[in-house]
Amino acid sequence: MNIKSKPNFNKITNQLTIKEYTFDKKIIHQHCEDWRKKYFGDSELILFPKTVKSLSNIVKECANQKISIVPQGGNTSLVGGSVPRNGKSDIIINLKNLNKIRYLDKFGFSILLESGCILEDIQNLVSKENLTFPISMGSRGSCQIGGNIATNAGGLNVIKYGLLRSNIIGIEAVMSDGGIYSDLKNIKKNNTGYDLKQLLIGSEGTLGIITAANIKLFPSYKDKNVIFASCNKFKNILDLYFFVQNNFSDLLTSFEIINNDAMELVKKYNKDLTKYPERGRYYVLIEISNFLGIDSFKDFIIDKFFNLKITDVSLIFSKSEKENQNLWKFRELIPPSETFEKLCIQHDISLPLDKMENFIHTTTSEIQNLIDNIYFINFGHIGDNNLHFNILSGENTDIEKLNQKKKLITDIIYNNTYRFGGSFSAEHGIGQLKKKEMIKYKTKEEIKLMREIKKSFDPLNIFNPGKIF
Amino acid sequence: MKILVCVKRVIDYNVKIRVKSDKTGVEKDNVKMSMNPFDEIAVEEAVKMKENEIAKEIVVVSIGTEACKETIRSGLAMGADRGIHINSDEDLEPLNISKILMKIVENEKPDIVLMGKQAIDDDSNQTGQMLAALSGFSQATFASKVEKVDSFLNVTREIDGGLETLKLSLPCIITTDLRLNEPRYASLPNIMKARQKKIDSIDVSTLGLDLSPRLSVIEVNDPPERKAGIMVKDIDELMEKLTNEAKVI
Numbered sequence: 001m002n003i004k005s006k007p008n009f010n011k012i013t014n015q016l017t018i019k020e021y022t023f024d025k026k027i028i029h030q031h032c033e034d035w036r037k038k039y040f041g042d043s044e045l046i047l048f049p050k051t052v053k054s055l056s057n058i059v060k061e062c063a064n065q066k067i068s069i070v071p072q073g074g075n076t077s078l079v080g081g082s083v084p085r086n087g088k089s090d091i092i093i094n095l096k097n098l099n100k101i102r103y104l105d106k107f108g109f110s111i112l113l114e115s116g117c118i119l120e121d122i123q124n125l126v127s128k129e130n131l132t133f134p135i136s137m138g139s140r141g142s143c144q145i146g147g148n149i150a151t152n153a154g155g156l157n158v159i160k161y162g163l164l165r166s167n168i169i170g171i172e173a174v175m176s177d178g179g180i181y182s183d184l185k186n187i188k189k190n191n192t193g194y195d196l197k198q199l200l201i202g203s204e205g206t207l208g209i210i211t212a213a214n215i216k217l218f219p220s221y222k223d224k225n226v227i228f229a230s231c232n233k234f235k236n237i238l239d240l241y242f243f244v245q246n247n248f249s250d251l252l253t254s255f256e257i258i259n260n261d262a263m264e265l266v267k268k269y270n271k272d273l274t275k276y277p278e279r280g281r282y283y284v285l286i287e288i289s290n291f292l293g294i295d296s297f298k299d300f301i302i303d304k305f306f307n308l309k310i311t312d313v314s315l316i317f318s319k320s321e322k323e324n325q326n327l328w329k330f331r332e333l334i335p336p337s338e339t340f341e342k343l344c345i346q347h348d349i350s351l352p353l354d355k356m357e358n359f360i361h362t363t364t365s366e367i368q369n370l371i372d373n374i375y376f377i378n379f380g381h382i383g384d385n386n387l388h389f390n391i392l393s394g395e396n397t398d399i400e401k402l403n404q405k406k407k408l409i410t411d412i413i414y415n416n417t418y419r420f421g422g423s424f425s426a427e428h429g430i431g432q433l434k435k436k437e438m439i440k441y442k443t444k445e446e447i448k449l450m451r452e453i454k455k456s457f458d459p460l461n462i463f464n465p466g467k468i469f
Numbered sequence: 470m471k472i473l474v475c476v477k478r479v480i481d482y483n484v485k486i487r488v489k490s491d492k493t494g495v496e497k498d499n500v501k502m503s504m505n506p507f508d509e510i511a512v513e514e515a516v517k518m519k520e521n522e523i524a525k526e527i528v529v530v531s532i533g534t535e536a537c538k539e540t541i542r543s544g545l546a547m548g549a550d551r552g553i554h555i556n557s558d559e560d561l562e563p564l565n566i567s568k569i570l571m572k573i574v575e576n577e578k579p580d581i582v583l584m585g586k587q588a589i590d591d592d593s594n595q596t597g598q599m600l601a602a603l604s605g606f607s608q609a610t611f612a613s614k615v616e617k618v619d620s621f622l623n624v625t626r627e628i629d630g631g632l633e634t635l636k637l638s639l640p641c642i643i644t645t646d647l648r649l650n651e652p653r654y655a656s657l658p659n660i661m662k663a664r665q666k667k668i669d670s671i672d673v674s675t676l677g678l679d680l681s682p683r684l685s686v687i688e689v690n691d692p693p694e695r696k697a698g699i700m701v702k703d704i705d706e707l708m709e710k711l712t713n714e715a716k717v718i
Contacts, residue, residue, distance in 0.1 A: 222499050222500070222501065223481070223500070223501030223502075224501075228654075274651060275651055275653070275654060277654070293499060295536055296536055296538075296539040298539055298543075299539055299542070302660055302664075305657060305660075306661065306664075308657075314656065314657075315656065315657040316654040316655060316656050316657070317546075317654070317655050317656075317657065317660060318654070319503060319504065319509070319543050319652075319654075319655055320481055320482065320483075320503035320504070320506070320509075321481045321482065321483035321484065321501055321503065322481075322482055322483055322506070323654065324483075325483065
């Protein structure tokens with residue numbers, strides 16, 4: 001039984017105009033369910049503040065009344081990090097109205113913008129200036145940059161631009177007492193004590209509410225070429241990775257692997273794809289982008305590939321952007337194709353490159369001992385050590401048995417990931433989904449330090465409680 | 470049998486075209502260029518004919534700047550045997566392109582000339598027909614199927630009412646449509662082989678042709694932006710708008 005007195009929401013909504021909040025159950029309902037429909041919480045009030053000042057006042061009032069807050073962006077979390085808990089009287093603060101571009105510095109290659117800006121809008125805006133935004137992911141049409149930063153989201157171009165956290169020059173955030181933390185200086189070097197913004201990046205809304213950020217921009221590319229490889233040995237993939245890194249260095253924008261089960265899945269459900277690469281146990285999609293404005297870029301790439309000494313790899317080169325897109329479909333259509341089968345158990349893990357083959361081999365045979373007639377969908381941004389290791393049902397799968405073994409399978413995968421020196425969450429974060437793994441696989445020392453940091457930033461535990469820990 | 474395939478280097482189909490600020494043309498600097506997709510279909514058809522032992526030799530010809538050699542090499546990587554590059558920095562109109570191609574036809578004496586039905590940059594759809602007129606070869610445009618029957622080619626073409634099949638005597642000119650085939654990917658070994666294949670370079674000025682333009686471009690503009698739609702309350706309002714505003718009823 002909740003013995004807390006009924007919160008006085010008037011004192012909160014007083015800070016806002018009538019359009020910046022609602023008690024409407026229908027609207028709140030949409031913000032209480034996560035994208036994958038796995039988590040469903042409740043809330044009596046949702047706020048859409050338009051200014052940092054009003055947000056600061058709100059948080060101050062929430063701290064007074066000890067009202068817990070779920071900060072929310074585009075609500076595209078894959079781990080239940082952006083929805084309220086059930087029956088805990090969390091209120092939601094959605095940042096969508098805090099969406100101004102404050103400053104675009106073409107010469108300094110940076111952009112200062114507010115949290116509610118939608119990722120795709122930012123990408124379009126900077127591309128008009130012939131610049132590239134370093135962050136991109138599947139959910140770009142709805143996710144907000146504040147949420148991207150709060151979750152240190154991964155995505156498509158990490159191999160070229162580095163992790164999200166390496167692209168953040170400065171951050172502004174409202175802290176748990178309503179104070180405004182700001183290090184928005186437009187400078188890349190700033191070595192002055194603890195780098196506090198790094199704690200806020202990836203904190204999943206538990207340490208503060210990010211309101212604005214200064215983010216690096218990069219020059220644009222003229223064109224890009226996709227090269228698609230088919231091979232039978234994992235060693236070929238590593239050799240190829242070494243080769244393209246050595247020859248193209250930062251022109252390399254993607255290096256994705258796809259295993260045969262994943263390729264066959266895409267072929268099965270996408271009959272419009274008629275031209276296939278040569279068959280292999282593994283496929284690699286390599287994308288090389290022309291940041292140097294080279295005229296005959298294809299020739300430039302082919303010149304380098306003349307020195308490729310790797311045998312047993314069959315390679316095709318795209319001739320046009322249309323072929324680029326066709327080849328990308330073999331990678332991009334994997335997740336949507338998975339949804340056509342009855343059951344898919346997903347794992348977003350990362351592993352050291354030199355251990356990956358052994359991991360896949362060991363884990364696959366351990367799971368095959370538990371249940372047969374299942375498919376192993378392996379794909380991912382291998383250039384960033386990321387591997388999606390998904391177990392998929394097929395026509396002959398005993399679904400009931402697979403459902404029973406689900407937990408066991410996940411345990412095998414995470415245990416082996418740990419054993420081979422990997423991480424149980426490569427890019428999706430912890431949220432509510434992986435709290436148990438957090439305790440199981442992180443060291444006691446790590447958890448203790450994290451808890452101390454949480455206590456020092458948010459002593460009343462009002463920011464996104466029930467997430468991460 | 471010898472096939473001549475004409476290919477044009479154009480702005481890639483998937484690139485968003487930008488009109489130059491002075492409206493004299495479109496922005497070509499720093500954009501991705503590729504082989505005209507219809508010409509790629511023509512190359513694929515030629516290569517298939519060679520695989521089916523209908524043709525013995527495939528020659529790819531392209532007219533334009535030095536960069537066109539890359540486009541020719543794309544064709545060689547698909548399976549063509551050699552290339553001819555006519556070097557010209559001018560933006561040439563279809564009639565002049567046809568005249569240049571006529572010179573090549575005179576030299577090479579191909580049995581079949583293949584090219585795309587049109588280039589996706591200017592959408593002229595003229596070069597094949599003009600070359601047929603200049604050469605007196607039989608012609609079939611918009612081909613969606615090509616079959617060899619005895620010493621003739623049966624070409625199925627897409628017309629407004631459906632399909633029409635023509636029986637062509639050789640030599641002939643065929644312009645290719647989208648549904649004829651799906652061009653293959655280029656594999657590394659074939660790209661390597663293409664590097665060894667010969668590309669002859671000919672400067673356009675040595676052909677002794679009058680290439681002065683008959684057309685001049687006055688202005689290039691963006692297509693008008695589409696207005697956003699509106700929501701109407703009910704059928705009555707819809708009818709009112711269709712009658713009085715759109716004036717379509």
